[in-house]
Amino acid sequence: MKKVIKILTQNFDRDDSHTLETYTKTGGYQAVRKVLGKIAPESVIEEVKRSNLRGLGGAGFPTGMKWSFISKPPKKPVYLLINGDEGEPGTFKDRTIMTRDPHRLIEGVLLASYALGAHAAYIYVRGEFTFCMEALGKAIEEAKEAGYLGKNILKSGFDLDVYVHPGAGAYICGEETALIESLEGKPGRPRNKPPFPAVVGVFGCPTIVNNVETIAHVPQILLNGADWFAKIGSDRNGGTRLFSVSGHVKRPGVYELPMGTPLREILYEHAGGIIGDIPLKGVIPGGSSAPILRPEEIDVGMDFDQLAKIGSMGGSGGIIAMAEGTCMVWALHNLARFYAHESCGQCSPCREGTGWAEKVLRRIEGGHGTASDIELLEKIAKGMSARTICPLADACALPILSYLQKYRDEFEAHVREKRCPVRPKRAA
Amino acid sequence: MSPEVLAFSKEAQAELESILQAYPTKQACLLPVLHLVQREFGYISDPVAEAVAGLLDIPLAVAVEVLTFYTLFARRPQAKYVIQVCRGLSCALLGQEELLVYLKNRLKIKEGEMTPDGLFELKTVECLGGCGESPVVRINETYYELQTIDRLGSVLNELSKGPKREA
Ligand SMILES: Cc1cc2nc3c(=O)[nH]c(=O)nc-3n(C[C@H](O)[C@H](O)[C@H](O)COP(=O)(O)O)c2cc1C
Ligand code: SF4
Ligand code: FES
Numbered sequence: 163m164k165k166v167i168k169i170l171t172q173n174f175d176r177d178d179s180h181t182l183e184t185y186t187k188t189g190g191y192q193a194v195r196k197v198l199g200k201i202a203p204e205s206v207i208e209e210v211k212r213s214n215l216r217g218l219g220g221a222g223f224p225t226g227m228k229w230s231f232i233s234k235p236p237k238k239p240v241y242l243l244i245n246g247d248e249g250e251p252g253t254f255k256d257r258t259i260m261t262r263d264p265h266r267l268i269e270g271v272l273l274a275s276y277a278l279g280a281h282a283a284y285i286y287v288r289g290e291f292t293f294c295m296e297a298l299g300k301a302i303e304e305a306k307e308a309g310y311l312g313k314n315i316l317k318s319g320f321d322l323d324v325y326v327h328p329g330a331g332a333y334i335c336g337e338e339t340a341l342i343e344s345l346e347g348k349p350g351r352p353r354n355k356p357p358f359p360a361v362v363g364v365f366g367c368p369t370i371v372n373n374v375e376t377i378a379h380v381p382q383i384l385l386n387g388a389d390w391f392a393k394i395g396s397d398r399n400g401g402t403r404l405f406s407v408s409g410h411v412k413r414p415g416v417y418e419l420p421m422g423t424p425l426r427e428i429l430y431e432h433a434g435g436i437i438g439d440i441p442l443k444g445v446i447p448g449g450s451s452a453p454i455l456r457p458e459e460i461d462v463g464m465d466f467d468q469l470a471k472i473g474s475m476g477g478s479g480g481i482i483a484m485a486e487g488t489c490m491v492w493a494l495h496n497l498a499r500f501y502a503h504e505s506c507g508q509c510s511p512c513r514e515g516t517g518w519a520e521k522v523l524r525r526i527e528g529g530h531g532t533a534s535d536i537e538l539l540e541k542i543a544k545g546m547s548a549r550t551i552c553p554l555a556d557a558c559a560l561p562i563l564s565y566l567q568k569y570r571d572e573f574e575a576h577v578r579e580k581r582c583p584v585r586p587k588r589a590a
Numbered sequence: 591m592s593p594e595v596l597a598f599s600k601e602a603q604a605e606l607e608s609i610l611q612a613y614p615t616k617q618a619c620l621l622p623v624l625h626l627v628q629r630e631f632g633y634i635s636d637p638v639a640e641a642v643a644g645l646l647d648i649p650l651a652v653a654v655e656v657l658t659f660y661t662l663f664a665r666r667p668q669a670k671y672v673i674q675v676c677r678g679l680s681c682a683l684l685g686q687e688e689l690l691v692y693l694k695n696r697l698k699i700k701e702g703e704m705t706p707d708g709l710f711e712l713k714t715v716e717c718l719g720g721c722g723e724s725p726v727v728r729i730n731e732t733y734y735e736l737q738t739i740d741r742l743g744s745v746l747n748e749l750s751k752g753p754k755r756e757a
Contacts, residue, residue: 248719249717251679251680251716251717251721252678252680253721254720254722257719289660289662290662290718290719290728290731291719325613328621329660330625330661331661331662332660333716345618346615346617347618347619347621347646347656348652349655350659365614365615406721406722407722408721409679409680409683409684410683410684414721414722414724416722446679450679450717480721482679482680482683482721484683493679493682496677496678496679497679500679500717503716504716
């Protein structure tokens, strides 16, 4: 096992980790003192580029590169939006930063805003997380009083206001253009691209959307340098990330580990192995949208590129383990039902496809399916891929295709035996 | 300024002022204001929706479209305790279905229904973002994690002791 490196969670075991006092005592707001008014915004962006920081919201897009899409000098005000919608099933990590170390996020917001030339930032928090909004609200007040937010921050001449915005229960608002619509007070329906948010985003202005965890990494990157961060991770995937581990493991929870840590190590060392020491049947490596992996595939290094190479994805870092005894048709039906429920309905392949997939899966799972239903399911999934406004349709199609490919015999057994041949519910 | 239907408490009035200052457009205030009025009045009735639309200078149709798009806004009076059972995959893997059956039997209601005394309402919801402590049940704004039938039973016993919802 590699040596333990904690960046985001270094203060989590302190009772008062959320306070300004603890944060400043442990090096907090030092990066702001080093950077604001002293290092040029372009050099900050360069440093973040070199750090290999990747977007940890799902897509893994290189953060520094994303920031460089804001044209300079801007013709309109620039906005920074922080994505704290945390809706991807199996993901529960951003909430830990918002509640247990909100100042790390605020300092990151401050540094990113400085680099982008933004003077207003909104943290969009999923509506159910009222405890996160409270914690952030208090931390913002503390930071304002200490002079880290507001006008002429630390006499640098830089101004920034940070606001917390509540979501209202819609998974799709985690998609960045839906989030922008939602912030504008509209239904969260994704926008057609182009124009990209960096050109026309919220309120018609250039906008960058970044995940909570991504931005919380920025202070330490600027304090310790891009090379330090890049070295911690794997090739082209800098630093650590927070893996949310759930399902049939003995010690579920959030684990901060270097990018590229093998999935086997996460499951069997950090998360303690499978409940009851039952064999693993399958594992979702990056939130429910990620294609599933079979037990023989878990030596993969958990970063965006290595997972893409084996046909899955890093996504949100949400790992869901399923032990032998779990019915894969049942599990897939659970996911399809989720996507059918959350489709915003704008694109017919998505609206119809997710709905049909849910119905067909319900039929197969209930023992009422026919052999042609399996083919139908495959056709539906292919028909909804890569032809919609946002990636939600693919987020449903990719898992369907992977379950069909990797556990096909189980689908066939349901049809043949006209019942669920596996114990349909929990394994342990 | 605010019409009579929006008779706010002092704290709510102060919150409203700070919401109005936080955004460059009035419509952007819609979600936070809807949350605020729902906290104040328990749900968002037609007159309240109309008053909010008036306050923010947006057509009523737009306000209603937004209201209905998002699942957290209630259009009718709620039970005192709204029980939200997570049916996401991680919770389902660890016994959520049994919890739901237990709740239906104990409360003698189906999903989407309210007990006749107005105390409990039962809902299933998508992943609550607490999968590390599955199965998760949220009651009003409180998360109850690592639930078992026994634990959930005691929570309900405790909640049943309080006064019922005012008529
Ligand atoms: C359907 C859908 C849901 C998403 N949900 C989230 C979410 O809850 N949180 C998040 O940070 N990103 C989410 N994303 C990814 C965002 O669109 C966006 O890529 C991300 O916020 C960018 O930040 P990053 O570059 O720092 O990762 C979602 C994407 C899609 C397509
Ligand atoms: S793909 Fe689905 S969720 Fe995305 S915009 Fe189209 S209908 Fe909406
Ligand atoms: S699946 Fe229930 S909290 Fe995520």
